[in-house]
Amino acid sequence: MALRTLINRKTLTTTVPLGFRGLQTFSLPDLPYDYGALEPAISGEIMQLHHQKHHQAYITNYNKALEQLDAATTKGDASTVVKLQSAIKFNGGGHVNHSIFWNNLAPVHEGGGEPPKGSLGWSIDNSFGSLEALIQKMTTEGAALQGSGWVWLALDKEFKRLVVETTANQASCVLLFLQDPLVTKGPSLVPLLGIDVWEHAYYLQYKNVRPDYLKNIWKVINWKYASEVFEKENP
Amino acid sequence: MQPGGGDMPTLGLLQQIEKDFGSYTNFKEKFIEAVLTSFGSGWVWLVLKREKKCLAIVKTTNAVNPLIWNDIVRNFSPIISLDLWEHAYYLDHKNDRGAYVKTFMDHLVSWDAATARIARAQAFVNLGEPKIPVA
Numbered sequence: 001m002a003l004r005t006l007i008n009r010k011t012l013t014t015t016v017p018l019g020f021r022g023l024q025t026f027s028l029p030d031l032p033y034d035y036g037a038l039e040p041a042i043s044g045e046i047m048q049l050h051h052q053k054h055h056q057a058y059i060t061n062y063n064k065a066l067e068q069l070d071a072a073t074t075k076g077d078a079s080t081v082v083k084l085q086s087a088i089k090f091n092g093g094g095h096v097n098h099s100i101f102w103n104n105l106a107p108v109h110e111g112g113g114e115p116p117k118g119s120l121g122w123s124i125d126n127s128f129g130s131l132e133a134l135i136q137k138m139t140t141e142g143a144a145l146q147g148s149g150w151v152w153l154a155l156d157k158e159f160k161r162l163v164v165e166t167t168a169n170q171a172s173c174v175l176l177f178l179q180d181p182l183v184t185k186g187p188s189l190v191p192l193l194g195i196d197v198w199e200h201a202y203y204l205q206y207k208n209v210r211p212d213y214l215k216n217i218w219k220v221i222n223w224k225y226a227s228e229v230f231e232k233e234n235p
Numbered sequence: 236m237q238p239g240g241g242d243m244p245t246l247g248l249l250q251q252i253e254k255d256f257g258s259y260t261n262f263k264e265k266f267i268e269a270v271l272t273s274f275g276s277g278w279v280w281l282v283l284k285r286e287k288k289c290l291a292i293v294k295t296t297n298a299v300n301p302l303i304w305n306d307i308v309r310n311f312s313p314i315i316s317l318d319l320w321e322h323a324y325y326l327d328h329k330n331d332r333g334a335y336v337k338t339f340m341d342h343l344v345s346w347d348a349a350t351a352r353i354a355r356a357q358a359f360v361n362l363g364e365p366k367i368p369v370a
Contacts, residue, residue, distance in 0.1 A: 049329055049330060086274070146298075147275060147276035147296065147298075147320075148276045149275075169274055169275040199325060203321060203326070204325065204326065208322060
């Protein structure tokens, strides 16, 4: 019983004035499709909440943390600077991850679900055997992840190979220790495809059955975007 | 939790809360603050610190229960707990964790269960001053 809120593309960019000394603040990026465009794989209700509430909250709190960091840095308040790091990693990571995620998805009529061609397709076959094997691996690891987190397909620039990684909470795959944005797993990791396995990403529609969510999300994965990112790093 | 829960603790538990937090209101505020500053999946607990003989609020991640720590520094008996995994509140409150904790504090928390737990914990911890008879 999902509320099918088929709202037209919402422009939600809030114009935020730049702070003094040019402090860059962030605003919610538009989705490249309508909230209901990914149904039935992901409901419009989830897309709207996920975008307007969750992603927006990460951005709001990230901006707040950055302002506090700016003030503390100016004052030379080292302990506050250090204390703010976890809020920055969590909220900044949340913003980075979700911005990638919206691009990782596309409506079926815009190519969602179409297998990757070109160099990414070839590289996937090389690294994992086949696209099906990669999908199976990511689905399994995403389902097995304990608590909140993400499952990633990333390009390891240093070793020139594709890897599947998971991160907890809002870690990104680029930093070196086991947490948060993929950036946190290794500085040479470039995220190509991330799947949000926080409960808010699927609970209203799939309840506790995370494997069903993971099975269905492949129907709306935007391999074109992943290929573009891959080709840019791998000319 | 219990149906018709909420309200306030009474008797010894209330006294202990007032001793360790100043007032019930202050405890409630601190508990809500802990909930709102928790990241990701986890729990918020009111525990009795056995060594220090006082109540405290702690946060844990995923499925960690303060009982497992059981070392010299962290020797805790859980008194109440609140599940902060999204599955615990999402269908009722969506992303609004603040509304969820408010509902919990006002209508659900079972102070009866909490009182029973602190009574049991007093088998391990002497919370009062010993009454030594004067000869």
